[in-house]
Amino acid sequence: MNKIEPDQFTGSLSALNIKSTLQIPSQNSNSTISSExxxxxxxxxxxxxxAGISSSYYGGYSYLQGPYKLSMAFGSLSQTTTYQLASVECELQVPNYGTVTHLSKKDTLPGPSLYIGDIAQYTVEDYGNATLTCTVILRPLPAATPSKLVAERISAVTLGSLDGQNFVDTKxxxxxxxxxxxxxxxRPIFIHSTIIDQYGCKPLSLLFGKAEGLLSEDALLDLHRLPESQETLAALDYRDDSDLEDEDTVDAPEYPLQSLFDWNAASKKSKKKFTNAASSAAHDPTLPNILRDVPHSEILDAVGQCQNALRYGRIKVLSNGAYRTWHxxxxxxxxxxxxxxxxxxxxxPRPTPEACSPxxxxxxxxxxxxxTLKQMAYKEIIGGITAENVIDELFxxxxxxxxxxxxxxxxxxxxxxxxPTVRGAIMERSNSHGEGTMEPxxxxxxNKIMAQLI
Known part of the structure; x- marks a missing residue:
């Protein structure tokens, strides 16, 4: 069954109506025919x-032979957790005759197919091309509630720091x-893997992992250093990401990959200072010499060296999205x-530096x-498609x-x-992008546009 016209999308994300109009072939030797x-x-x-699906003509009357069973096949959509099927309404139309088969039921699309109903045998005078119009109404499933609320997840990590747990365990x-x-x-983003894990999205939890159990010296990582081999990604996972700045952007900030400070040398230097101080204090164990004044800058320097040298954690390098997107x-x-x-x-223009591409x-x-996040981004995308940019977006x-x-x-x-804006954009695209220069x-x-407009 071929479409007579493109599917019609109406409604909103809260109730999306999708109408398909199909032509039933007059002769078909198969016992089952499928639509586009x-x-x-x-x-x-x-x-x-x-014997197949067919029509025949006798004495001025046409017969649409049946009965037929009408069903929907969902394919990979049977695995979705985004929508539920609110209802399906189907209408068979032939010249001078018509009938309607209705089905209203809720379904979270758990299986590969859904039986809609029977279309019985009809005797139709002056039978022409029969059409089948099906309107599917989808509603989004209630958003999955994360296993813990935002405030609760943050509070758990904050309170854990009182017992010495790090605020950051993944870079x-x-x-x-x-x-x-x-x-x-x-550019780095510092996170706590527990907050990601408790958000309740298993694929993300698997991506970032849980940086616990890293208690051996073999697991020590310098969270201030990225391996030199990963300073450049040879092939982008996404060819046209507007959240990536182009190389020639004048005001693009530079982000150092690593500190020029030699942490190993600093650690040794700090250890040497501590040893010398301890040795000196041993010869004069009076309270004023043990509790001596130390410059504030020296304290910060020593604390910073120790923290950076002894941090446990995990480093992940993401190739499937820009820094601005992931942040x-x-x-x-x-x-x-x-x-x-x-x-x-x-x-x-981008309203703020933090605003990301939907x-x-x-x-x-x-x-x-x-x-839920996907629906938010989709609403933003389609809200920006107008007569002025629809051709750019379609291509x-x-x-x-x-x-x-x-x-x-x-x-x-x-x-x-x-x-006129749309027609002009089509002509400009056709003239400036000949078939030989077009991507597949x-x-x-x-071809789809021309088929609809001609």
């Missing part, structure tokens, strides 16, 4: 007799800039809030199953990777197709 992929990845299936490096050779200039996500885990920047095609957040949230690699974003862009395009995903997008 619809909505967020499902298909509709008609199951007929072993995460993410890259800040993009060069011709890959990602460069990594915002970790801050969201710590505080429950996040600030998004406008999508780049709007040409609006596309970059969407990609990582999708990868690690952070459904982006991001839209190619994520069908939900692409389909929303197509919806905006069809709604605004008579807008751009050619695919252009």
């Amino acid at each position: 992929t619809c909505g967020l990845g499902w298909t509709f299936e008609l199951h007929g007799s072993q 995460v490096y993410a890259y800040t800039r993009r060069s011709s050779g890959g990602a460069i200039n990594p 915002a996500i970790i801050r969201y885990i710590y505080t429950g809030s996040i600030e998004f920047a406008p999508i780049r095609s709007t040409k609006r 596309k970059s957040v969407y990609r990582i949230a999708d990868e690690y199953g952070m459904d 982006s690699y991001f839209a190619h990777m994520y069908p939900a974003v692409h389909d929303h862009g197509m919806k905006v395009l069809l709604e605004k197709k008579s807008d 995903h751009e050619k695919e997008t252009m």
Whole structure:
């Protein structure tokens, strides 16, 4: 069954309506026919007799032979924990006749398919092309409550410090800039793995791990030093991340990878000072000599050397997102809030240095199953797609990777197709990007647009 028109997305994230209109082929030798992929990845299936699904013509009357069983196949969507199926409404339409089959039930998409109902045998005068219109209504599942609230997670770590536990046990490096050779200039984020673990997202817990049990000298890490081999990432995991600064950005800050201070030498020097002081005090054990005044700078120097030399922890280097993106996500885990920047095609400035790309957040949230954060990023993305930038967004690699974003862009395009801005952008794209210079995903997008507009 082929689509007569693109899927229509209406409603909002709180109740998303997706309408698919399909044409039933008049002759088909298969006992089961499937539709094109619809909505967020499902298909509709008609199951007929072993003789196949067909229509026939006798004495001026046409017969749509049946009965047929109508069902939905969800494929990989059966594993989602983001949406529940609120209802499905299907309507079979033929010339001069029509019938409706309704099904209303809630389902968290646990299985590979869902039976909708039977379409009985019909006798239809002047039978033409039958169409099947199915409207699927999705509602988001209630957001999973983290195992512990933000304040409770932070308090647990803070109170643990009273017993000598470190505030930081993991150091995460993410890259800040993009060069011709890959990602460069990594910058650290200091975290406590317990806070991440208690957020309740298992993939993130596995990513950052729990830095406990690192009590041997073999596990000692210099949390102020990144291995030289990881100062540059040869290949970006994401080709078009607006949270990465370009190498020629004038005001991009420099972040030193390591201190120039020689901690080993400093530790030895500090130890030598302590030994000399102890030796001197042994010859004059009076209270004034034991409790002597020490300059404040000397105390800070000694404490800093000891802390840095004896810190236990774990270092992680992230290649699948920019520093700004990961910093915002970790801050969201710590505080429950996040600030998004406008999508780049709007040409609006970033409101603050901390504001991150919603596309970059969407990609990582999708990868690690952070459904609530993914929905927040999706709402920000589609809210920024207008007649002025819909063509840029449709041809982006991001839209190619994520069908939900692409389909929303197509919806905006069809709604605004008579807008001079949209028509001009299509012509400009066609003239300036010939087929020979287009990326494969751009050619695919252009073909879809032309099929809808011609």
